[in-house]
Amino acid sequence: MPENTSLTIDADNLLYLMLAQPDHIRLMNISVMKKILQSGCTPLIITVNQPQKVLSKIYAKEGIGPDQYYVIDAVTRYSGGACTPGPRVKYVNNPANLTDLGIAITELIKEIPDQKKCIMFDSVSMLLIHIPTATASKFLHFVVNKLKLSEISGIFLCVDKGLDPVVLSQMSAFVDRIVDFDLPGH
Amino acid sequence: MHSTHHATLLREQGGHGRKKTGFIEKAGKTDGCNDVFRMVFDRIQTGILIIDPQTHTIIDANPIAEGLIGRTKTELVGSVCHDFVCPAKCGQCPVTDMHQDIRNIERAIINARGEKIPILKTVAKAEMDGKEYLIESFIDIIDRKKAEERKVALIAYLNESMMRARIPLELMQQGLQALAGMVTSGEYDSEDIRMQLQIHANNIGQVASTLEELSRQAVEDRDEIPAAFREFVSRK
Numbered sequence: 001m002p003e004n005t006s007l008t009i010d011a012d013n014l015l016y017l018m019l020a021q022p023d024h025i026r027l028m029n030i031s032v033m034k035k036i037l038q039s040g041c042t043p044l045i046i047t048v049n050q051p052q053k054v055l056s057k058i059y060a061k062e063g064i065g066p067d068q069y070y071v072i073d074a075v076t077r078y079s080g081g082a083c084t085p086g087p088r089v090k091y092v093n094n095p096a097n098l099t100d101l102g103i104a105i106t107e108l109i110k111e112i113p114d115q116k117k118c119i120m121f122d123s124v125s126m127l128l129i130h131i132p133t134a135t136a137s138k139f140l141h142f143v144v145n146k147l148k149l150s151e152i153s154g155i156f157l158c159v160d161k162g163l164d165p166v167v168l169s170q171m172s173a174f175v176d177r178i179v180d181f182d183l184p185g186h
Numbered sequence: 187m188h189s190t191h192h193a194t195l196l197r198e199q200g201g202h203g204r205k206k207t208g209f210i211e212k213a214g215k216t217d218g219c220n221d222v223f224r225m226v227f228d229r230i231q232t233g234i235l236i237i238d239p240q241t242h243t244i245i246d247a248n249p250i251a252e253g254l255i256g257r258t259k260t261e262l263v264g265s266v267c268h269d270f271v272c273p274a275k276c277g278q279c280p281v282t283d284m285h286q287d288i289r290n291i292e293r294a295i296i297n298a299r300g301e302k303i304p305i306l307k308t309v310a311k312a313e314m315d316g317k318e319y320l321i322e323s324f325i326d327i328i329d330r331k332k333a334e335e336r337k338v339a340l341i342a343y344l345n346e347s348m349m350r351a352r353i354p355l356e357l358m359q360q361g362l363q364a365l366a367g368m369v370t371s372g373e374y375d376s377e378d379i380r381m382q383l384q385i386h387a388n389n390i391g392q393v394a395s396t397l398e399e400l401s402r403q404a405v406e407d408r409d410e411i412p413a414a415f416r417e418f419v420s421r422k
Contacts, residue, residue, distance in 0.1 A: 125353050132350070165345075
């Protein structure tokens with residue numbers, strides 16, 4: 001059952017599943033990103049939603065510079081956009097390419113020099129466009145295990161009621177907390 | 187299908203000079219009731235086994251029971267019921283050892299081919315000439331189970347459609363709305379807008395093909411529903 005509490009990222013390397021209404025999912029991304037930075041963690045954003053180029057402008061508008069986070073971008077190539085190489089970004093051909101996505105996560109986790117890291121997955125609901133729920137569940141289990149072994153925090157963004165009941169119950173077992181996203185100021 | 191056919195054959199044999207050597211005849215009644223009981227016993231569309239509760243041996247079996255179990259009466263009579271119709275181990279008989287009330291309970295029998303046949307089973311105690319017997323009656327519910335499985339499969343596909351189409355479409359709607367704001371803000375160049383439009387276009391194409399695939403799977407009689415989902419739907 002989701003807790004109706006605000007997100008607190010501490011040093012305990014906790015894993016969260018954060019749920020929001022579809023119209024709040026973008027706000028949730030920014031809000032979670034700020035919380036990660038406030039906690040002193042270095043965020044690694046896995047985006048299957050918005051291209052890195054657009055994401056960087058959205059973050060810049062919120063005062064978050066490109067040197068403050070790392071990105072695994074699974075949609076720029078998918079959109080036919082140009083992939084600007086950089087030390088803080090890795091591109092994956094397609095959100096359905098889970099093998100490459102897994103490799104990119106493993107590699108980038110190793111490359112981030114900072115001690116405290118936190119992964120933000122945006123979003124589980126968008127991933128389901130590309131792969132069946134059962135496959136998504138297996139992949140998320142793989143990511144969760146990787147994070148636990150590497151002692152890294154992780155936050156999975158998802159639309160409320162956007163998960164198969166079985167996947168949700170499996171995710172409940174994988175993650176430490178399920179949190180309902182509250183709009184700031186509400 | 188095979189077992190039903192087998193049962194029909196046996197039933198027909200029973201109606202035309204079937205050798206009467208069963209429990210009913212041995213009971214020794216001579217008032218004409220035997221023939222009536224034998225006729226009912228042979229023609230009723232329910233499998234019936236008469237069991238000695240002390241030895242757990244089968245004393246009599248009607249043609250439907252023979253058909254469902256896939257063994258002849260000769261094979262069944264004298265055999266221990268654990269070997270054929272009841273998965274309980276010796277000493278754990280649900281009726282005589284566990285004292286359970288077995289009335290219209292879903293169980294399974296293992297037929298001669300080793301197949302598990304779902305049945306609805308009732309066990310009643312009956313006394314004759316001072317001796318107690320168990321009358322075990324059961325009906326084949328394989329068609330009902332198949333219909334239930336089909337229902338679960340359809341709910342699974344419906345659920346998958348919801349997760350992989352409706353929710354993403356809602357997200358895309360929000361995304362396009364945000365994109366409309368981006369266009370007018372002047373903060374994003376045409377490539378930013380094009381990329382996002384292309385992602386939405388690709389995603390819509392992906393959702394359409396997912397729906398096509400799911401509806402194709404729903405039409406086909408597929409049974410690869412994850413066990414956890416089956417359990418979830420059954421719990422509801």
